[in-house]
Amino acid sequence: MSLSLRAAICMVAIIAIWFVAIINFIVESFFTVPLAQFTKIVNPEETVIEFPLAFRRRWKTDIIYPPATVDVSGNRVFLKPGKYIVFYDDSYYWVSEDFVIVDHASMDEITSFPVVGGLNFVLVEGVYKAIDNNIDDFTGAVEGILAERRISRLVAYFDYRNNTLFLRRGITIKVLDWEKLSASKELLLQLENASDRSEYIFLSDGKLLRAR
Structure with missing residues (x-):
C-alpha cells in the first residue's frame, strides 16, 4: 500500500469521525429534553427531592443522582445520614x-x-x-x-x-x-x-x- 493511499484512508477516517460527531451533536440538540427527576430519599422521614434534571432521549434516559447517596434500585437512593x-x-x-x-x-x-x-x-x-x-x-x-x-x-x-x-x-x-x-x-x-x-x-x- 502506497504512502499516498494510506494518507487518503486516514483523511477519510478523520472526516467520517468528524461527520459522526456533528450528527451526534444535532441529535442530542433536537431529541434530548430536560425532564424534572424526582428521586425518593430513603430515610426515617422519606423525602422527595428534585436533583437535578434527567436528560431524556427517545431511546434512553440519563438520570444524575445526587452526590453522597447510594443507589438502592427502583429509582431510589439512600442518603447517608449525618453523624x-x-x-x-x-x-x-x-x-x-x-x-x-x-x-x-x-x-x-x-x-x-x-x-x-x-x-x-x-x-x-x-x-x-x-x-x-x-x-x-x-x-x-x-x-x-x-x-x-x-x-x-x-x-x-x-x-x-x-x-x-x-x-x-x-x-x-x-x-x-x-x-x-x-x-x-x-x-x-x-x-x-x-x-x-x-x-x-x-x-x-x-x-x-x-x-x-
Missing part, C-alpha cells in the same frame, strides 16, 4: 460515618452537638471527603466519646489538626494519643464539675495531667 458536625471552610456541615459532607448544619444543631474541626476535605467523585493521616484513630476516639451521652455533653470541640479537645467549661486538653483517650474517656468525667479553666495534657500512657 458528626464539622467545621470546614468557614462553615458547619454534617458528615456521614465515613466523613463525607452530606448537609449544612443549623445554628441550633451547632450549639447542641460537639463540633469536629481541623480536618482536610478533598473533592472525590463529586463529594467532599476527609482524607488525613491516622484519621481512623481520631474518628474512633470521637465515636467512642460521643457514644456516651454524659461524656459527650461535656465536649464542645475536637481539634484534629492541633490534637486538642475543648470542653464546654472552658477546659483545654492536649491529646497525645486519641486511641488511648477513647479507651480512657471516663477520665473526662473527673472534669465534669471543675470550676477553673485549666489546661490539661492526656499522655500516651493514659494519664491526665494538669499543665497549669
Whole structure:
C-alpha cells in the first residue's frame, strides 16, 4: 500500500469521525429534553427531592443522582445520614460515618452537638471527603466519646489538626494519643464539675495531667 493511499484512508477516517460527531451533536440538540427527576430519599422521614434534571432521549434516559447517596434500585437512593458536625471552610456541615459532607448544619444543631474541626476535605467523585493521616484513630476516639451521652455533653470541640479537645467549661486538653483517650474517656468525667479553666495534657500512657 502506497504512502499516498494510506494518507487518503486516514483523511477519510478523520472526516467520517468528524461527520459522526456533528450528527451526534444535532441529535442530542433536537431529541434530548430536560425532564424534572424526582428521586425518593430513603430515610426515617422519606423525602422527595428534585436533583437535578434527567436528560431524556427517545431511546434512553440519563438520570444524575445526587452526590453522597447510594443507589438502592427502583429509582431510589439512600442518603447517608449525618453523624458528626464539622467545621470546614468557614462553615458547619454534617458528615456521614465515613466523613463525607452530606448537609449544612443549623445554628441550633451547632450549639447542641460537639463540633469536629481541623480536618482536610478533598473533592472525590463529586463529594467532599476527609482524607488525613491516622484519621481512623481520631474518628474512633470521637465515636467512642460521643457514644456516651454524659461524656459527650461535656465536649464542645475536637481539634484534629492541633490534637486538642475543648470542653464546654472552658477546659483545654492536649491529646497525645486519641486511641488511648477513647479507651480512657471516663477520665473526662473527673472534669465534669471543675470550676477553673485549666489546661490539661492526656499522655500516651493514659494519664491526665494538669499543665497549669
